[in-house]
Amino acid sequence: MEDAFIYEADGQTLIIHLPRELDHHNCKRLQYETDHLMAENYISRIIFDFTKTQFMDSSGIGILLNRYKQMGSGGGKTAFYGAGAQVMRVLKIAGIPGLMEPFETKESALLG
Amino acid sequence: MEDAFIYEADGQTLIIHLPRELDHHNCKRLQYETDHLMAENYISRIIFDFTKTQFMDSSGIGILLNRYKQMGSGGGKTAFYGAGAQVMRVLKIAGIPGLMEPFETKESALLG
Amino acid sequence: MGKKETMSIRMDSLSKNEAFARVVTAVFASRLDPTLEELDDIKTAVSEAVTNAVIHGYQNGEGVIELEACAEDNVLTVIVRDAGVGIADVKKAMEPMFTTAEEEERSGLGFSFMEAFMDQVKVFSEPGKGTTVTMKKKIGR
Amino acid sequence: MGKKETMSIRMDSLSKNEAFARVVTAVFASRLDPTLEELDDIKTAVSEAVTNAVIHGYQNGEGVIELEACAEDNVLTVIVRDAGVGIADVKKAMEPMFTTAEEEERSGLGFSFMEAFMDQVKVFSEPGKGTTVTMKKKIGR
Numbered sequence: 001m002e003d004a005f006i007y008e009a010d011g012q013t014l015i016i017h018l019p020r021e022l023d024h025h026n027c028k029r030l031q032y033e034t035d036h037l038m039a040e041n042y043i044s045r046i047i048f049d050f051t052k053t054q055f056m057d058s059s060g061i062g063i064l065l066n067r068y069k070q071m072g073s074g075g076g077k078t079a080f081y082g083a084g085a086q087v088m089r090v091l092k093i094a095g096i097p098g099l100m101e102p103f104e105t106k107e108s109a110l111l112g
Numbered sequence: 113m114e115d116a117f118i119y120e121a122d123g124q125t126l127i128i129h130l131p132r133e134l135d136h137h138n139c140k141r142l143q144y145e146t147d148h149l150m151a152e153n154y155i156s157r158i159i160f161d162f163t164k165t166q167f168m169d170s171s172g173i174g175i176l177l178n179r180y181k182q183m184g185s186g187g188g189k190t191a192f193y194g195a196g197a198q199v200m201r202v203l204k205i206a207g208i209p210g211l212m213e214p215f216e217t218k219e220s221a222l223l224g
Numbered sequence: 225m226g227k228k229e230t231m232s233i234r235m236d237s238l239s240k241n242e243a244f245a246r247v248v249t250a251v252f253a254s255r256l257d258p259t260l261e262e263l264d265d266i267k268t269a270v271s272e273a274v275t276n277a278v279i280h281g282y283q284n285g286e287g288v289i290e291l292e293a294c295a296e297d298n299v300l301t302v303i304v305r306d307a308g309v310g311i312a313d314v315k316k317a318m319e320p321m322f323t324t325a326e327e328e329e330r331s332g333l334g335f336s337f338m339e340a341f342m343d344q345v346k347v348f349s350e351p352g353k354g355t356t357v358t359m360k361k362k363i364g365r
Numbered sequence: 366m367g368k369k370e371t372m373s374i375r376m377d378s379l380s381k382n383e384a385f386a387r388v389v390t391a392v393f394a395s396r397l398d399p400t401l402e403e404l405d406d407i408k409t410a411v412s413e414a415v416t417n418a419v420i421h422g423y424q425n426g427e428g429v430i431e432l433e434a435c436a437e438d439n440v441l442t443v444i445v446r447d448a449g450v451g452i453a454d455v456k457k458a459m460e461p462m463f464t465t466a467e468e469e470e471r472s473g474l475g476f477s478f479m480e481a482f483m484d485q486v487k488v489f490s491e492p493g494k495g496t497t498v499t500m501k502k503k504i505g506r
């Protein structure tokens with residue numbers, strides 16, 4: 001029943017493939033799991049993949065903002081791609097595109 | 113919002129393309145419209161097309177049974193095709209396949 | 225599981241709420257991880273009970289229908305309640321093909337369908353007070 | 366239209382009911398023939414209000430959340446009610462980025478989202494008694 005996240009490492013970059021619905025219920029695991037991954041591995045960049053995400057609310061924004069803070073506020077350390085209409089509107093209202101680099105595809109996000 | 117029925121005439125045969133959901137709410141119009149069509153045209157055979165129908169309940173069965181009675185109980189005067197899993201189970205519980213001839217496709221139903 | 229989860233909903237007695245009620249119940253029931261066939265069974269049974277409340281209970285007039293669903297262990301319980309005209313002879317009403325609304329093209333199979341698609345159906349009714357239908361189904365045998 | 370249609374639902378304060386509440390509201394709202402964007406707006410606002418009831422109102426403990434939806438003319442009204450801890454200073458709570466649950470990675474944007482996605486948001490709360498959020502949105506401008 002629960003949506004699965006999938007974590008993908010590419011050097012020091014962590015790609016987080018977000019679930020279909022990114023709300024408080026589905027965020028609980030993401031929070032725990034990324035903290036764990038970041039404690040065990042040296043991660044200098046996080047890329048969020050919204051390709052499958054059809055719904056996000058402010059709980060999802062909370063998760064994004066905290067990862068952004070953990071990465072430090074330097075340029076390009078967090079990025080995202082694959083945001084659809086609902087997700088993009090939510091990201092914009094929260095001012096995320098000013099903090100994290102938006103990309104169209106995984107390839108362009110990895111190139112940075 | 114409302115599902116649309118489409119009536120198709122082929123000689124004295126009336127094909128009724130049933131809606132996505134065949135419940136009491138959606139049956140109201142079907143009842144009125146077929147009575148009207150059958151009063152205006154000479155119809156000797158009715159074929160129900162369930163291809164698009166994903167849900168039917170006993171209200172749908174009521175409609176089918178009444179059309180069956182209107183056609184008189186002679187063989188082959190009512191038939192159906194395109195029934196999916198939920199519809200077929202409902203039809204079977206109501207004993208419809210013993211009254212109306214089941215077919216796989218529109219072509220075979222028209223051939224009779 | 226083990227813990228009991230409940231929801232109840234009140235809605236107007238309108239034919240469009242037949243679809244609303246079955247979708248809401250199906251979405252609620254999905255927490256028990258049912259098969260598609262089980263979901264269809266549940267939807268059909270709920271559709272029958274709510275349709276009866278609209279047509280027979282409130283005789284297509286105004287009224288409020290209550291639907292309660294409860295998930296406990298692997299059992300889904302659905303209760304549909306109306307405060308309509310009620311049923312004088314429940315046993316007779318539950319007979320296959322029995323209907324008091326012949327002119328509305330009813331098949332008289334509503335209760336038979338509830339019994340076919342759920343594991344247990346209980347009807348409690350008082351003429352002039354209303355009707356309560358309680359249905360149970362074990363999910364994922 | 367013209368006629369008012371209402372439904373109300375009571376559900377357990379569980380995080381899985383955040384999704385349940387938004388789906389139920391979206392299915393109910395579909396009778397107003399909204400655009401996909403309007404449906405998304407409604408879902409997001411309901412998700413925020415129900416999540417707040419779960420996390421803040423009942424502090425992730427037990428409780429019952431009430432959701433009421435009403436369709437009249439082209440206006441959808443959604444009311445989310447909890448009988449939880451309540452809010453002492455509603456004005457402060459509604460400020461963007463204000464949160465009392467920093468350690469849970471909350472953004473403090475819940476009320477801002479409700480205001481962004483609905484036309485009107487009113488919050489009534491009494492400490493120790495609970496919180497009622499009333500939201501309105503005109504569908505299909």
Ligand SMILES: Nc1ncnc2c1ncn2[C@@H]1O[C@H](COP(=O)(O)OP(=O)(O)O)[C@@H](O)[C@H]1O
Nearest residue numbers: 276280281317323324330331332333334335355
């Ligand atoms: N909620 C109800 N309130 C009053 N009468 C009811 C209710 N549900 C069922 N009945 C009575 O029981 C009869 C049989 O119901 P049912 O088996 O569902 O068949 P149908 O709906 O096709 O008539 C109905 O015709 C009606 O007289």
Ligand SMILES: Nc1ncnc2c1ncn2[C@@H]1O[C@H](COP(=O)(O)OP(=O)(O)O)[C@@H](O)[C@H]1O
Nearest residue numbers: 417421422458464465471472473474475476496
């Ligand atoms: N239903 C509620 N019951 C009690 N407190 C609430 C409720 N809803 C909101 N609050 C309070 O208002 C604050 C701001 O809420 P909100 O804007 O949704 O942001 P967030 O949920 O991210 O904290 C919360 O941190 C909480 O203190």
